[in-house]
Amino acid sequence: MSQIVSVATAILVGVGGVMVLFWLLNAAVERLPERVEQRLKPYVFVGPALLVVGLFLLFPALDTFRRSFQGPNSVDFVGLDNYEFLLTDQSVRSAIWNNLLWIVFVPAVSVAIGLAVAVLADKLTARWENVSKSMIFLPMAISFVGASTIWLFVYAWRVPGTAQIGVLNAVWTAFGGDPIPWLQDTRFNDFALMFIMVWLQAGFAMVLLSAAIKNVPGDTLEAARIDGASESQVFWRVVLPQIKSTVVVVGTTILILVLKVFDIVFVMTNGNFGTEVIANLFIKQLFTFGQFGQAAVLVVFLIVATIPFMVINVRRFRQEEAVR
Amino acid sequence: MTLTARPTFRFAVLLISIALAAAACGGDGDDGGDGGAGSVSLLHGISGEEEQAALQQAVDAFEEATGNTVQVEASPNFETVVLTRVQGGNPPDVGLYPQPGLLQRVQDDSIPLEDAGVDVATLESELVDGMLTAGTFDDAVHGVVVKLGLKSLLWYPADDFEEAGYEVPQTWDELLTLTETIATDTEEDTTRAPWCIGIESADATGWVATDWIEDIMLRLHGADVYDQWVNHEIMFDSPEVREAFEELETIWMNEEFVLGGTTGILQTPFGDANAPMFQDPAGCFLHRQAGFIAGNFPPDAELGTDYDVAYLPGTGEENPALFAGDLAAIHTDNPTAVEFVEFLVSAEGQEAWMGHEGAGSLSVRTDFDSASYPDEGLAAQGEIFASADVARFDGSDQMPGQVGAGAFWEEVVAWVSGSQDLDTTLQNIDAAWPEEGEEQEEE
Numbered sequence: 001m002s003q004i005v006s007v008a009t010a011i012l013v014g015v016g017g018v019m020v021l022f023w024l025l026n027a028a029v030e031r032l033p034e035r036v037e038q039r040l041k042p043y044v045f046v047g048p049a050l051l052v053v054g055l056f057l058l059f060p061a062l063d064t065f066r067r068s069f070q071g072p073n074s075v076d077f078v079g080l081d082n083y084e085f086l087l088t089d090q091s092v093r094s095a096i097w098n099n100l101l102w103i104v105f106v107p108a109v110s111v112a113i114g115l116a117v118a119v120l121a122d123k124l125t126a127r128w129e130n131v132s133k134s135m136i137f138l139p140m141a142i143s144f145v146g147a148s149t150i151w152l153f154v155y156a157w158r159v160p161g162t163a164q165i166g167v168l169n170a171v172w173t174a175f176g177g178d179p180i181p182w183l184q185d186t187r188f189n190d191f192a193l194m195f196i197m198v199w200l201q202a203g204f205a206m207v208l209l210s211a212a213i214k215n216v217p218g219d220t221l222e223a224a225r226i227d228g229a230s231e232s233q234v235f236w237r238v239v240l241p242q243i244k245s246t247v248v249v250v251g252t253t254i255l256i257l258v259l260k261v262f263d264i265v266f267v268m269t270n271g272n273f274g275t276e277v278i279a280n281l282f283i284k285q286l287f288t289f290g291q292f293g294q295a296a297v298l299v300v301f302l303i304v305a306t307i308p309f310m311v312i313n314v315r316r317f318r319q320e321e322a323v324r
Numbered sequence: 325m326t327l328t329a330r331p332t333f334r335f336a337v338l339l340i341s342i343a344l345a346a347a348a349c350g351g352d353g354d355d356g357g358d359g360g361a362g363s364v365s366l367l368h369g370i371s372g373e374e375e376q377a378a379l380q381q382a383v384d385a386f387e388e389a390t391g392n393t394v395q396v397e398a399s400p401n402f403e404t405v406v407l408t409r410v411q412g413g414n415p416p417d418v419g420l421y422p423q424p425g426l427l428q429r430v431q432d433d434s435i436p437l438e439d440a441g442v443d444v445a446t447l448e449s450e451l452v453d454g455m456l457t458a459g460t461f462d463d464a465v466h467g468v469v470v471k472l473g474l475k476s477l478l479w480y481p482a483d484d485f486e487e488a489g490y491e492v493p494q495t496w497d498e499l500l501t502l503t504e505t506i507a508t509d510t511e512e513d514t515t516r517a518p519w520c521i522g523i524e525s526a527d528a529t530g531w532v533a534t535d536w537i538e539d540i541m542l543r544l545h546g547a548d549v550y551d552q553w554v555n556h557e558i559m560f561d562s563p564e565v566r567e568a569f570e571e572l573e574t575i576w577m578n579e580e581f582v583l584g585g586t587t588g589i590l591q592t593p594f595g596d597a598n599a600p601m602f603q604d605p606a607g608c609f610l611h612r613q614a615g616f617i618a619g620n621f622p623p624d625a626e627l628g629t630d631y632d633v634a635y636l637p638g639t640g641e642e643n644p645a646l647f648a649g650d651l652a653a654i655h656t657d658n659p660t661a662v663e664f665v666e667f668l669v670s671a672e673g674q675e676a677w678m679g680h681e682g683a684g685s686l687s688v689r690t691d692f693d694s695a696s697y698p699d700e701g702l703a704a705q706g707e708i709f710a711s712a713d714v715a716r717f718d719g720s721d722q723m724p725g726q727v728g729a730g731a732f733w734e735e736v737v738a739w740v741s742g743s744q745d746l747d748t749t750l751q752n753i754d755a756a757w758p759e760e761g762e763e764q765e766e767e
Contacts, residue, residue, distance in 0.1 A: 090752070159515060159588050181591055272741075289726045
């Protein structure tokens with residue numbers, strides 16, 4: 001009960017405080033001469049937001065960059081030592097390789113599944129379209145950690161001959177196979193982890209792509225069909241080119257998410273059995289090993305790797321907006 | 325809302341915020357001890373209501389006996405909190421450290437017990453050998469173990485053991501022979517094997533393996549070599565450590581010896597590994613795990629019939645014991661802190677603490693009467709511990725984090741999974757050991 005009260009007052013004070021702040025600032029600006037007031041007013045309202053973004057986003061980013069040149073305690077300057085670690089360390093190398101695998105596999109498969117569902121559901125009756133889309137979209141509501149915990153039970157392995165509590169192995173042994181340690185076998189454990197992300201993100205891809213497909217002008221489809229195009233030709237030659245920019249935006253958005261993947265690996269394997277990724281390695285360096293410098297250099301690497309995709313994403317998005 | 329109502333509303337919000345701010349500043353007064361009797365603050369990371377109640381019983385006994393007061397502060401985030409407070413110049417008078425490695429990180433901010441005024445010589449004579457070793461850095465005793473959990477324990481299903489005619493092994497060789505005997509007896513059945521081993525532990529997967537290696541190191545080479553190894557005076561890639569890994573290999577990597585083979589070891593959560601022992605007939609006959617594991621046994625399992633506990637046998641004339649526990653360290657120049665730490669390890673203090681049913685830990689004193697333990701299981705463990713010749717703290721807890729909570733775990737897991745050989749494993753762990761000066765030091 002006391003918690004509810006304190007949460008309520010916190011919200012009240014927080015929202016109220018912001019209102020008071022803007023009200024005071026506004027009142028102050030209004031006292032100025034009209035010309036100055038016109039000029040300053042936008043900044044009065046945008047300013048606090050910019051300040052907050054700068055304080056909580058830009059400053060930590062720059063500070064991380066500084067720390068990437070310092071030792072484990074961020075006290076003494078160590079030059080490029082941490083960057084040498086980034087380039088030579090065995091675990092970093094395998095993490096980068098795994099991240100690349102994730103980058104290629106997850107966005108591609110998510111978009112493919114999302115696209116397939118969007119196109120096929122479009123041909124169903126309105127009711128079944130809604131049902132099928134909801135099914136695909138449902139996992140979006142689950143947190144990464146929650147989803148990983150669910151999938152732990154899907155992939156679980158128990159001693160052969162005893163009851164298999166994992167769904168996959170229960171089915172597999174029912175058909176006479178030996179239980180397979182899905183998360184341990186290096187041939188497919190990476191993909192077992194990636195599939196969780198696909199399961200979570202296919203719904204997101206589907207919703208955006210479905211909207212884009214419904215926006216494709218009907219007369220272009222009609223014209224193609226009158227000219228005798230088959231359904232697959234209509235899709236590949238008429239629909240797809242018109243939703244290309246959405247495909248790219250969805251793909252890069254998922255890709256940026258994939259670059260930061262941490263929760264799934266942390267919960268499922270913690271990087272064991274060759275499944276390490278950069279973000280999980282960063283957590284280990286920072287919290288388990290107390291190596292601030294090496295943790296910072298991994299973050300710098302992630303930021304640098306993300307920038308190109310963000311540029312593509314923003315550009316595409318603008319193009320798309322311009323067309324509309 | 326009308327326009328005229330607004331200012332009133334805003335004014336109310338303003339009033340509330342001011343009132344809240346005032347309330348926030350209000351409490352939290354300084355209650356430093358300047359009364360007649362002494363006062364001491366204690367920071368610990370012991371979680372669980374029952375364990376805290378046990379500690380409180382010792383604290384109460386201290387307050388009653390001396391008239392001093394103790395401010396107890398429990399922090400579920402002990403590591404972060406103690407590092408922040410020590411670095412911020414606001415350390416507790418006494419800290420209870422769950423790992424020697426953590427204490428070593430703040431060693432410059434802790435007063436060696438001798439300098440603080442603790443009678444270290446008396447402690448040395450009254451406590452079990454090894455209680456001061458773990459907290460000794462640069463030849464100065466910074467911490468003394470105040471309570472411990474024994475790790476060198478062998479659990480077995482007593483009734484099935486008797487039925488099959490097995491005897492509790494008294495030496496390491498007998499343990500290996502028994503393993504082979506059981507393996508032959510259970511050969512036909514894939515759901516039965518001599519050993520139950522599980523090392524899955526989410527983001528700490530592998531720690532059980534390090535305990536095994538430590539126990540084997542103590543048995544094969546004794547406490548002195550063990551200390552050298554823990555301090556990296558001998559490498560992982562040395563004949564001694566290699567021998568310990570190979571000893572582990574003979575049990576772990578033999579698919580006939582362990583339930584589920586190496587996959588069973590890697591995929592079974594450490595807390596569930598004992599479950600087959602309680603099946604009928606027993607799925608496994610041997611399980612090596614610390615004393616806490618009894619809490620994971622089926623609630624209706626009874627000591628003496630369904631299961632029993634024995635000492636994990638040694639190889640030679642010396643019987644070593646591996647343990648983990650909490651170390652008390654003194655951070656401030658406060659005579660009451662000295663009095664308090666001395667009381668915690670005194671006969672009276674230990675009796676109050678370990679005698680409480682919630683403690684679930686063993687005493688650090690040689691003269692502790694095992695009848696004082698609250699249950700038979702702990703009494704049995706207490707007797708095992710008392711008969712050990714030498715005791716050593718969990719080695720991985722004393723190594724730098726990159727090794728003790730990193731490479732040691734991960735590389736062993738990779739080795740057991742078969743993705744790399746022993747040479748690579750040992751070399752990789754050595755490579756992860758921070759070079760001199762690279763090790764984390766607190767400013």
